[in-house]
Amino acid sequence: MDFTDVSLTALRVFRAVAEQGTFTAAAASLGYTQSAVSRQIAAIERAAGAELLERRRDGVRLTAAGRVVMRRATVVLDEIEATARELSGLPEGTGPVRLGWFPTAGAVLVPRALAALRRSDPGLVVVGREGTTPALVRALRAGSLDLALLASAPPFRAPDTESPPLALRTLGERALCLAVPAAHPLARGDFVDVDDLRGQRWIAGPSAGEDRLMGVWPGLDERPEIVHTVRDWLARLHLVAAGCGLTTVPAALAAAAPPGVRILPVRGGPQEQRRQLLARLPHPPTPAVARVAAALRTAALEPDAPDCAA
Numbered sequence: 001m002d003f004t005d006v007s008l009t010a011l012r013v014f015r016a017v018a019e020q021g022t023f024t025a026a027a028a029s030l031g032y033t034q035s036a037v038s039r040q041i042a043a044i045e046r047a048a049g050a051e052l053l054e055r056r057r058d059g060v061r062l063t064a065a066g067r068v069v070m071r072r073a074t075v076v077l078d079e080i081e082a083t084a085r086e087l088s089g090l091p092e093g094t095g096p097v098r099l100g101w102f103p104t105a106g107a108v109l110v111p112r113a114l115a116a117l118r119r120s121d122p123g124l125v126v127v128g129r130e131g132t133t134p135a136l137v138r139a140l141r142a143g144s145l146d147l148a149l150l151a152s153a154p155p156f157r158a159p160d161t162e163s164p165p166l167a168l169r170t171l172g173e174r175a176l177c178l179a180v181p182a183a184h185p186l187a188r189g190d191f192v193d194v195d196d197l198r199g200q201r202w203i204a205g206p207s208a209g210e211d212r213l214m215g216v217w218p219g220l221d222e223r224p225e226i227v228h229t230v231r232d233w234l235a236r237l238h239l240v241a242a243g244c245g246l247t248t249v250p251a252a253l254a255a256a257a258p259p260g261v262r263i264l265p266v267r268g269g270p271q272e273q274r275r276q277l278l279a280r281l282p283h284p285p286t287p288a289v290a291r292v293a294a295a296l297r298t299a300a301l302e303p304d305a306p307d308c309a310a
Helices: 008-020 023-030 034-048 064-087 109-120 134-142 233-243 251-256 287-301
Strands: 052-057 058-062 095-099 124-129 146-154 165-183 201-205 225-229 247-250 262-263 273-280
Touching: 008 023, 008 034, 008 058, 008 064, 008 134, 034 064, 052 064, 052 146, 058 064, 064 134, 064 201, 095 109, 095 134, 095 287, 109 124, 109 287, 134 146, 134 201, 134 273, 146 247, 165 233, 165 251, 165 287, 233 251, 233 262, 247 251, 273 287
Parallel strands: 095 124, 095 146, 201 225
Antiparallel strands: 052 058, 146 273, 165 247, 165 262, 165 273
16 A cells, blocks of 8 residues: 555544544544554554554654654645635635643633633634643644643653654743632631641542642652542532642632632742643744734733742
8 A cells, every 4th residue: 555545534543643642542532443543543554664653551652754644644634624614615714723721721811811812803713622731732743733731840841852842932930829728727827838738638630640649739748648539620629618628729720719718828848830831833823823822921911810939
């Protein structure tokens, strides 16, 4: 089989696997069986005469040949989508801006930016989705996102090691905060001492493979007592309001805290910083993508949360 005979279906499946990181997740996103995805990948690798995906225990990663195919496949699939829009009567360049964001950015920053865009640029269409930072980086590399809001924690490494490096812009850096039930003894002051966090009950969340427990104050010198593990940030905060335990929150999420929760800084030990990054592939953005990026930068500058630096 010659590579010029590769089908559009195979290209779409290949992009989905590269974006999702596993055959299983790609199959779920496409509505295919895992065996169908495997057959399409086997076919495109036979046509390429090379392995396009490195199979690892934690998922797949593009090989050098895979990056070549992905770069070209993205152009082909984008052109097909543009042709479909033109045939349906939409002028060229009217496709939506595809935005991804990490979960807490969807609570305040993204809605604020989109509301501003609806006022200033009502004809601009933005379609978005939430995801973990690793998943969003894969989606950028796969060409299925134009922009992504990423979360970063110390030591603030690059989000991936692929080449060329992503174009990154820091939108903000704030200290990590602590969410405390309003009736909790720790809520009586204006800050919490890090030594008072020993022996507390914690509401944690999945850590997307990172070496830390999200929701637990970093660096505690004890094994934390996790009473609930919850993916959704708002649910986690409502459990705090119910008096079930403590959790950490980025400062940007303070504006979304429900009644019954106090957001406080922590004193003692090194400050725990969190960054918001705006990422895209390193080529000139379209005017529409540039306008969305500008709205996100402006929204990030608006002061809406307490400074949790103690």
